[in-house]
Amino acid sequence: MTIALRRTGRAENAGLAIEAVGLEKSFGPTQALAGLDLEVEPGTVLGVLGPNGSGKTTAVRALTTLLRPDRGIARVAGFDVVAQASEVRRRIGLAGQSAALDESLTGTANLVMIGQLFRLPRSESQHRAAELLARLDLADAAGRGVKTYSGGMRRRLDLAASLVSRPPVLFLDEPTAGLDPRSRLVLWDIIRSLVADGTTVLLTTQYLEEADQLADRVVVIDKGAVIAQGSSDELKAQVGGDRIGVTVAAERDLAAAREVLARYAQGEVHTDPDRRVVDALVPTGAGCIPAIAAAMSTAGVVMDDVGMLRPSLDDVFLTLTGHSAGPAAIAGEKVEQLV
Numbered sequence: 001m002t003i004a005l006r007r008t009g010r011a012e013n014a015g016l017a018i019e020a021v022g023l024e025k026s027f028g029p030t031q032a033l034a035g036l037d038l039e040v041e042p043g044t045v046l047g048v049l050g051p052n053g054s055g056k057t058t059a060v061r062a063l064t065t066l067l068r069p070d071r072g073i074a075r076v077a078g079f080d081v082v083a084q085a086s087e088v089r090r091r092i093g094l095a096g097q098s099a100a101l102d103e104s105l106t107g108t109a110n111l112v113m114i115g116q117l118f119r120l121p122r123s124e125s126q127h128r129a130a131e132l133l134a135r136l137d138l139a140d141a142a143g144r145g146v147k148t149y150s151g152g153m154r155r156r157l158d159l160a161a162s163l164v165s166r167p168p169v170l171f172l173d174e175p176t177a178g179l180d181p182r183s184r185l186v187l188w189d190i191i192r193s194l195v196a197d198g199t200t201v202l203l204t205t206q207y208l209e210e211a212d213q214l215a216d217r218v219v220v221i222d223k224g225a226v227i228a229q230g231s232s233d234e235l236k237a238q239v240g241g242d243r244i245g246v247t248v249a250a251e252r253d254l255a256a257a258r259e260v261l262a263r264y265a266q267g268e269v270h271t272d273p274d275r276r277v278v279d280a281l282v283p284t285g286a287g288c289i290p291a292i293a294a295a296m297s298t299a300g301v302v303m304d305d306v307g308m309l310r311p312s313l314d315d316v317f318l319t320l321t322g323h324s325a326g327p328a329a330i331a332g333e334k335v336e337q338l339v
């Protein structure tokens, strides 16, 4: 796929697929975007990571011409999102947080309708619909009404809808929110294959893990502005250290386990009584697991499990801002089982 790019006149910005400089947008007293800057190279994936209300959807809506920013400049595929909105629209796909599908139509009919909106000939729309339904693992459901689709199927159909026009630049607003782990993996694979074909992707997410899996670069936003950026590994390095989680066999051991873990922890030890887990950041990483396991045993704590947890968005936030990402933050996700 090629990306139509207009020279911006500024050598350093020539060739960016997505560029935003100082975007601002307020809704009454709420400043949703407070000078947002973004740069995405063609053929790469930018992950925009932020908690509820941080401005992710507002940024996507401004970049996809659905909302006019109060201040700032944004270009997509080289075109200004305000002055050249129709040029931008021709080159982008958007799969939003709320799927824009017609419930009363079948999967095929939804995609054919979109093809017609893009003025594709009917036969080509039908061909494209069949091709996308197969690619997104929906061929069996193609003739069924969307109202019978599961959440994961809707997400995939919504993504298919955004791909009908073969857009070189794709915006995905929390593409896997609310999906089960298996459906999430399916969508990740689909997004990877689009990127392998040369599509530029901006995806928003509340999951560091998702950005980790898909994004070449990640920006962390808070209150409508970028507070950190880099590769996902660089962000994790900023968190400093790894998180270790210990699951105890019996709830009565939680206090003792907490005391042991505190000796190795950097900062606070968290306790989750429902899951019988204590966890904390440890500066030395997985290397301290044998020592912790031995100390637990000496303290009479019977463990069900001990292992590394990936830093969560909340860990990143806490480190970067000194405050929690709020209720949206997810707990660290278990990645290895060591005992």
Ligand SMILES: Nc1ncnc2c1ncn2[C@@H]1O[C@H](COP(=O)(O)OP(=O)(O)OP(=O)(O)O)[C@@H](O)[C@H]1O
Pocket: 027, 030, 031, 032, 050, 051, 052, 053, 054, 055, 056, 057, 058, 059, 097, 206
């Ligand atoms: N149309 C609107 N009218 C009024 N306020 C709005 C509107 N759209 C967004 N906001 C406010 O702007 C801020 C940013 O909202 P936005 O939807 O961009 O956040 P988000 O990062 O996408 O959140 P989420 O993770 O919940 O999707 C929030 O405080 C929100 O309430």
Ligand SMILES: [Mg+2]
Pocket: 056, 057, 058, 097, 173
């Ligand atoms: Mg949103």
